[in-house]
Amino acid sequence: MTEIDLDPTQFLYSGNTVYVAELYERYMDDPGSVDLRWQEFFKGLEDDARGFTREQDGASWAPRTETILGHGDVVPLADHLTAGHNRRSDDRATAPQPTERMSTAKVREATLDSLRALMLIRAYRVRGHLHANLDPLGLTEPPPHSELDPASYGFTEKDWDREIFINYVLGLETATLRTIMQILKETYSGSIGIEFMHIQGPEEKSWLQERIERIRNQTSFTNEGKRAILNRLIETEGFERYLDKKFTGTKRFGLDGGESLVPAMEQIFKRGSQLGIEEIVLGMAHRGRLNVLANVMGKPFQAILNEFQGGASKPEDVGGSGDVKYHLGASADRVFDGKSVHLSLTANPSHLECVNTVCLGKTAAKQRQKNDSDMEKVMTILLHGDAAFMGQGIIQETLDLSNLIGYQTGGTIHIIINNQIGFTTNPKQHRATPYCSDAAKIVSAPIFHVNADDVEAVVHCARIATEYRQRFKKDVVIDMICYRRHGHNEGDEPMFTQPRMYKTIQVHPTTLNIYAQKLIREGVMDEKEAEEQMQSFI
Known part of the structure; x- marks a missing residue:
């Protein structure tokens, strides 16, 4: 030849x-x-x-x-x-x-x-x-x-x-x-698919490559850590199941199908506190907000149930008509390994993603108050829907500002709750890109695509994303691919528009059941103990 x-x-x-x-x-x-x-x-x-x-x-x-x-x-x-x-x-x-x-x-x-x-x-x-x-x-x-x-x-x-x-x-x-x-x-090519070779900075790319290849992109959790993850899933799923049974058909925009979000957020808080984070500003839309309020922010269940029964969501001496329960914010102080982290969940209207700039402005103000010139003490976490991340122009505008002098806040951790659907529209019909997260490539952000049914993989991604943000002070994206167990809201019937998807969802085990069976196979617990723990929430 x-x-x-x-x-x-x-x-x-x-x-x-x-x-x-x-x-x-x-x-x-x-x-x-x-x-x-x-x-x-x-x-x-x-x-x-x-x-x-x-x-x-x-x-x-x-x-x-x-x-x-x-x-x-x-x-x-x-x-x-x-x-x-x-x-x-x-x-x-x-x-x-x-x-x-x-x-x-x-x-x-x-x-x-x-x-x-x-x-x-x-x-x-x-x-x-x-x-x-x-x-x-x-x-x-x-x-x-x-x-x-x-x-x-x-x-x-x-x-x-x-x-x-x-x-x-x-x-x-x-x-x-x-x-x-x-x-x-x-x-x-396991439960995680990472996009990082588009990053322009050789140091960032080299760090990510070494970080994941050293451990083959898997974190080895202790039995104690696995039990902690299971408990968070029990609380998350138990909360949604109770509301679904007690207030059937009532709008709550539940987290059903995306329960791995809560253990992931817990990992960000914990790892962040170890790396110097003292305060986190959170912004999110309505899906999963009630669960975050209850199981992350510590809002009393009694207060949330009172709102479902028509009770006031605000003190009596405050004027105005109030707002729906899945728009409300809250603040809380959490302690991780002896280190306190202040959490601030910003209230949000129905206008998707408009809270993003509010959160970033709030973060910038708090950094100035704390003389946090290195942007190591205060950071932002933004939660998005998959259709909104690609469809709302404020996403691209905010990303563009993230690296500009005068607007930098040291990087945002973006978590996309990817339900693989936009209201009733399939992904191929509402975007022209392979992933809903592709907009983040305009700032060379690393992107972790992860199967939400593998909760350990989701927590692993959250850990690396936190380390990346603290080290390089740049945006990072976790594309958590999950599903909605119910419709756009609990009053909708999704079988009309997505019959194939929802026939599959009807027989698909929950993330909690999948993980409990995994721990039983690994010998972390037996079936009796797992069943007792799963029934303990109610």
Whole structure:
């Protein structure tokens, strides 16, 4: 095969891997020896000038001293591939060296394998979210994507168990393609799909990549932590079930189907307090507000039930006609690990998202009052609906202001309660983008798409989002993909407009039941204890 037989612009085609490998060897020896476009490609394997250097240096938790191609001499690669692939990083210096060189054909094959594997790894970092298991209802199946298929890089079935030198990318010196794919799927295509490769700042991108790859994008919770999450789900679901039974058909815009929101918020408060947060300003629409008032802000159940029965929502000496119960705000002081955090939930009218600028202005004022010039003590959390986040222009306007001098508040944590529907309109009919969160890319915000039925994954995303905000003082988005168990409000019948979705919802277990069964399988508790805890709320 000659160069003229190959299309050098279609580098993912398996027939071009030889061509790409030869160009890469030349580039490593002398960057000026290859075309400018190829220089840009090789330089941009990580989307920034330092990216490929990081690949050569290895992950911080598994550093290395070798070079991948020896700056044009492929012989060192043969040494690595024949000198004990699975030795630990702490005994690399004493590992025996090979006595024989690999053949030219073997060297070429090893070089191609390494290059192909790096290209595949990068593809998962960029597009792994497209194959993530994000829909709790299972109504949407991720379509195949060629860049996530090892066959696109020239790998065949016989290659899956061959050791490949990846030079401590993903923390491993060598790994089989099977192992690489397992790690990539766990990290980038599990219950979480993260978009971060669009970020312009190399430090932010590198931090996120290392943060999630180190632990394969999963937090290992203690049994105590798992019980705490379960208890929050019990309180959240129990509250909605009680109101549904006691006040059937009454508007409350319940959180049914999105109960993972409350444990996620608790994690933000707790982790935030550990990182210096003293005060949080919250803004949200009506869906889930009553649950947040009760289980997050600590508003007495008695007061909420009184409002359902027609009681006043304001003191008698306050004028005005009052407002509906799912527009009201509240303040509270919460203590996490001995550290107090003041929470302020801003009142909100029916005009979607108009509270956002009020919250940000309030945050800016409180930062000034506290002399919080580093914006580390006061932050904003904004909760959104999926249709509103894409459809309301104030979202883009507020995001645009977030990085302007004079308007900065140190970053907002955005949580999208993604019901996969806008009133009665399906996503494909109300937006032209793949995700409702795509507007956040105008400020290079990282976006965590997460399946809300995996409550531990949601809490994990909340933790990383809080750390990112505190470290970089920029916006971050959690796209929590869930569903509405009832209609737009409890008086609606959604079967008329979304029969397929709601037939699935009718038989779909709640997040609480799913998580309780998970803890039973893990031996954290037995069925009797789980049932007793789930019945304890009432």
